[in-house]
Every structure is written in C-alpha cells, then in structure tokens.
Amino acid sequence: MSTIAELRVSHPDDHEPPPKARSLFAEHVKVYPRSVQGTFRRLKWALLVLLLGVYYLTPWIRWDRGPEAPDQAVLVDMTGRRLYFFFIELWPQQIYYLTGVLIFCAVGLFLVTTLFGRLWCGYACPQTVWTDLFLWVERQVEGERGPRIRLDKGPWTAAKIARKTLKHAIWLVISVATGGAWIFYFTDAPTLTGQMLALDAPSTTMWFIALFSATTYLLAGWAREQVCIYMCPWPRFQAAMQDEDSMIVTYQAWRGEGRGSVRKGVTWEERLAQGGGDCVDCGVCHHACPTGIDIRDGNQLACIGCGLCIDACNTVMSRLGRPRQLITFDTQNNQFAKAVGKTERFRLIRPRTVIYALILVTLAGAMIAGLVLRPHLDISVLRDRAPLFVALSGGDIRNGYTFKISNMTRYHHDYVLRLAGLPGATMAVAGRDDEGLVEVPLTAKPDSVVSYRILVRAPRTSLTGASTPLDFVLTSLGDRETALYDSVFLGPARPER
Numbered sequence: 112m113s114t115i116a117e118l119r120v121s122h123p124d125d126h127e128p129p130p131k132a133r134s135l136f137a138e139h140v141k142v143y144p145r146s147v148q149g150t151f152r153r154l155k156w157a158l159l160v161l162l163l164g165v166y167y168l169t170p171w172i173r174w175d176r177g178p179e180a181p182d183q184a185v186l187v188d189m190t191g192r193r194l195y196f197f198f199i200e201l202w203p204q205q206i207y208y209l210t211g212v213l214i215f216c217a218v219g220l221f222l223v224t225t226l227f228g229r230l231w232c233g234y235a236c237p238q239t240v241w242t243d244l245f246l247w248v249e250r251q252v253e254g255e256r257g258p259r260i261r262l263d264k265g266p267w268t269a270a271k272i273a274r275k276t277l278k279h280a281i282w283l284v285i286s287v288a289t290g291g292a293w294i295f296y297f298t299d300a301p302t303l304t305g306q307m308l309a310l311d312a313p314s315t316t317m318w319f320i321a322l323f324s325a326t327t328y329l330l331a332g333w334a335r336e337q338v339c340i341y342m343c344p345w346p347r348f349q350a351a352m353q354d355e356d357s358m359i360v361t362y363q364a365w366r367g368e369g370r371g372s373v374r375k376g377v378t379w380e381e382r383l384a385q386g387g388g389d390c391v392d393c394g395v396c397h398h399a400c401p402t403g404i405d406i407r408d409g410n411q412l413a414c415i416g417c418g419l420c421i422d423a424c425n426t427v428m429s430r431l432g433r434p435r436q437l438i439t440f441d442t443q444n445n446q447f448a449k450a451v452g453k454t455e456r457f458r459l460i461r462p463r464t465v466i467y468a469l470i471l472v473t474l475a476g477a478m479i480a481g482l483v484l485r486p487h488l489d490i491s492v493l494r495d496r497a498p499l500f501v502a503l504s505g506g507d508i509r510n511g512y513t514f515k516i517s518n519m520t521r522y523h524h525d526y527v528l529r530l531a532g533l534p535g536a537t538m539a540v541a542g543r544d545d546e547g548l549v550e551v552p553l554t555a556k557p558d559s560v561v562s563y564r565i566l567v568r569a570p571r572t573s574l575t576g577a578s579t580p581l582d583f584v585l586t587s588l589g590d591r592e593t594a595l596y597d598s599v600f601l602g603p604a605r606p607e608r
C-alpha cells in the first residue's frame with residue numbers, strides 16, 4: 112500500500128529550492144556624515160549656538176517678583192505648585208494656558224511645514240541640535256568621514272581606545288550639562304548648583320539628572336538619525352501638511368540626469384548634447400546627509416530638510432564651473448515648471464496657510480485676552496457631608512462649609528463675604544466669637560490659599576425644599592474684584608414642619 116508521501120503528485124518545480132522569503136528587517140548601517148561648508152551649514156551653526164545658549168542660560172536669568180517669591184525668570188515650581196515665566200505666574204487651575212501654548216505651537220508648526228517643509232526638523236528640533244553637537248565632537252576627535260570609517264573598521268589599538276574614550280567622555284560631559292540644565296527649570300538654579308558642589312543635592316534630583324543625561328547620551332550619541340527615521344511620529348504625518356507649493360529640499364533631476372562621472376576630453380556642451388546631466392555622481396551629497404539618504408532618490412520620509420546636501424553639491428558645482436543649486440530648496444510646482452523651461456511663483460497665500468494663520472491669530476488673541484483679563488481672586492466652597500444639616504433648638508437650620516480663598520496677587524487682601532439667594536441667612540466663622548452676621552470680614556496673605564470654616568444659619572421658612580440655592584459672594588476691599596460661587600443649602604425634605 113502506498114503512503115501519502117508516495118502518492119504525492121510530483122511537479123517539476125519540486126526540485127527547485129523554495130524562493131527565499133524577503134526579510135522586512137533592515138540592518139542598521141552606521142552613518143558617517145562628512146562636514147560641509149555653505150549657507151545652510153552656517154545657518155545651522157548659528158541656530159545651534161542660539162538655541163543651546165537659550166536652553167543652558169535661561170534658568171540663570173533672574174526676575175524680581177518681590178519678597179517671598181522665587182526670583183528665577185522661568186521656573187516650574189512643583190512644590191509651590193506655580194509656573195513662572197517672567198511676569199506671568201500660573202496657578203494649577205490656570206494650567207489650561209499651557210494647553211493653549213501647546214496647541215499654538217502645534218498649529219505654528221503646521222503652518223511652517225506647509226510653507227517651508229521640515230524646517231523644524233532640520234534646524235530647531237532638540238534631537239537635531241544635540242546630534243549636530245555630538246557629531247561635531249566626533250569629528251574633532253576622530254576626524255573626517257574617511258578616517259572615522261577606517262577607525263571603526265580597524266583593530267582596537269591604544270590610539271583607537273584613547274580617541275573613543277575621549278569622545279565618549281566629552282559626550283558624557285555634554286549629556287550631564289544637558290540633564291542638569293533641564294532640572295534647573297524645576298528648582299532654583301544657583302541653590303541646586305551649590306547643593307551639587309557640596310554633594311548635598313536631593314537624591315531624587317540626582318536621579319532625574321542621571322535619567323536625562325542618559326537620555327541625551329543615548330539619543331544624540333548613539334541613536335542619532337534613527338530617532339528621526341524610526342522613533343519620531345512627526346515625519347509620518349508631516350506629509351499631510353505639505354503640498355506642491357511647499358518649499359522642500361529637492362534634486363533637480365531634469366538638470367542633473369543622466370548622471371555620470373566626468374570624462375576626460377569631453378566638454379560640458381558635448382556631455383549635455385549626449386544626454387548627460389550636471390550630476391557627476393560623486394556621492395558627496397549622500398555622504399553629507401546626517402540621515403544617510405540620497406536626495407537624488409526623491410523626497411523621502413528620512414529627509415529632515417537640513418539643506419546640507421545643497422551646500423555639499425554647491426561646492427562640487429562651483430569646483431566644476433557649473434551653475435550651483437543642482438540640489439535646491441524649491442517647490443514641486445516650480446520644479447515641474449522649470450523642467451519645461453518655465454518658472455512658477457512661490458504661493459504664500461493658499462487655503463491651508465490661510466486657515467492655519469487664522470487659527471493662530473484667533474488662538475493668540477484669545478490667550479492674550481485671557482491672560483490680561485484673568486481673575487486674581489478665586490474661591491471654592493465645599494459643603495459638609497456629615498452631618499448634611501443641623502436642626503437648631505430655635506427651629507433654624509445650619510449648614511457648614513469649607514471656604515477657600517486663592518489670593519493670586521503679591522499683596523495682602525481684605526475681603527468681605529456675603530450670601531445671596533437665601534433670605535434671612537446669617538453667618539459665623541468657626542473659631543470666632545461673633546455670630547448672626549450678614550457680612551463676614553476675611554483676609555488672605557499674598558500668593559496664598561486660605562481656608563475658613565463658615566457656618567450658615569437660615570430660618571426654615573426661607574428654604575424652598577431639601578436643597579435651596581445659595582451663593583457665596585466675596586469682594587476684595589482694595590480693588591473691588593468679586594468672586595461668586597454657586598452652592599446649595601440643605602434642610603429637611605419638608606422644611607415647614
């Protein structure tokens with residue numbers, strides 16, 4: 112009897128090896144960007160110095176807010192639960208302004224991306240700035256692209272160990288300075304520096320400095336372009352912001368192709384007549400790219416729009432005596448037009464740019480108005496839960512409330528508290544002798560939250576049911592600012608009995 116295997120129908124392809132499954136895994140190829148010179152490189156250096164300067168120096172700027180207030184211009188005071196930004200002081204209940212700032216930044220980024228492509232990624236993103244700095248250190252210690260490749264491929268000699276150790280030591284110093292500077296935004300910078308020098312800094316603070324230092328070292332030193340290509344979500348959806356009129360870094364294929372090396376004895380006129388283009392296929396643009404891509408392959412997700420390939424190619428074109436800007440910063444529409452010998456004007460005003468600009472203006476207006484008109488007095492009222500009410504011997508009903516005043520100014524304030532909506536209601540402040548008041552004087556120290564226990568007494572005849580609306584109205588005697596809180600007064604279900 113035949114087995115199933117023997118009964119299997121034979122096929123000529125059976126003897127062919129099965130096709131190899133295509134792996135979706137791409138092994139990481141280390142990128143060794145070469146240094147370049149030119150307009151975009153200079154712009155990047157200038158922004159790098161400016162942004163790093165702002166980041167490292169801001170916590171050291173002082174701002175006088177008066178006695179008993181921190182004098183650090185920018186401070187996120189977690190223990191005091193305040194956010195200080197020069198003359199602006201935000202309380203926890205005003206933190207929605209931060210949400211507004213984040214939305215404003217996001218829409219601003221949309222607008223910039225729509226107009227000029229990934230300027231943020233190429234010039235201002237912290238990952239780009241610190242990676243650029245780390246690469247500069249690497250170049251100073253290990254040399255240009257070629258020597259760096261040879262060093263990595265070569266054996267571990269004493270010279271190689273010395274260079275690698277020096278590079279990583281400098282990286283670590285920058286990382287610790289970066290992590291430390293970040294913590295300075297959350298505590299008084301001079302005080303913390305003194306504590307660190309005296310080896311007396313809180314362990315939690317040191318732990319956070321270590322965490323942010325490690326993050327900087329790993330992301331800027333090791334992960335580099337992989338953060339932009341694989342980890343960052345922005346490249347995934349920034350394409351939705353761009354259109355054919357967005358300025359992007361682009362290779363002018365109509366001018367560069369067919370690419371090929373320069374042949375001796377062939378003039379440029381002859382080369383062009385034979386179908387050749389300006390691109391001499393030197394690969395310098397590819398080697399200059401910090402994300403390791405070849406812009407001649409077209410617009411790509413990994414292109415951060417830094418423009419270094421433009422500088423690199425311009426140097427080559429100048430050396431060859433050819434027009435610069437073979438790789439250029441231009442719109443797709445203009446490129447299509449140029450390919451047929453025309454030129455398109457850059458369209459700044461387009462539906463999406465108008466929409467983003469309108470959102471920005473509206474948001475900015477609302478936030479500025481909100482900040483200028485925001486109250487400096489806030490009250491909250493919490494009614495006693497147990498007992499809900501007390502029936503007094505004379506027949507009146509009493510409710511207890513915890514009354515909090517947030518004095519968001521730098522001055523001492525005197526207030527007067529009144530009740531509204533409950534005829535005949537009187538008050539007493541727990542701990543004080545006087546009772547039966549229709550107006551209660553209260554005070555609050557500068558920049559503080561004070562809590563009072565208020566006992567409200569009302570005749571049964573004033574109650575409209577088990578729950579009667581009651582308003583607490585607090586007025587500042589100085590600036591007449593008033594705050595109102597809607598609450599309720601509880602009593603028996605049938606108050607008339």
Ligand code: SF4
Pocket residue numbers: 367389390391392393394395396397407423424427437438
């Ligand atoms: S640098 Fe310019 S010439 Fe050289 S490969 Fe790139 S595009 Fe071609």
Ligand code: SF4
Pocket residue numbers: 360399400401402403404405406413414415416417418419420421
């Ligand atoms: S392709 Fe050019 S613009 Fe894009 S990331 Fe590379 S060097 Fe920068």
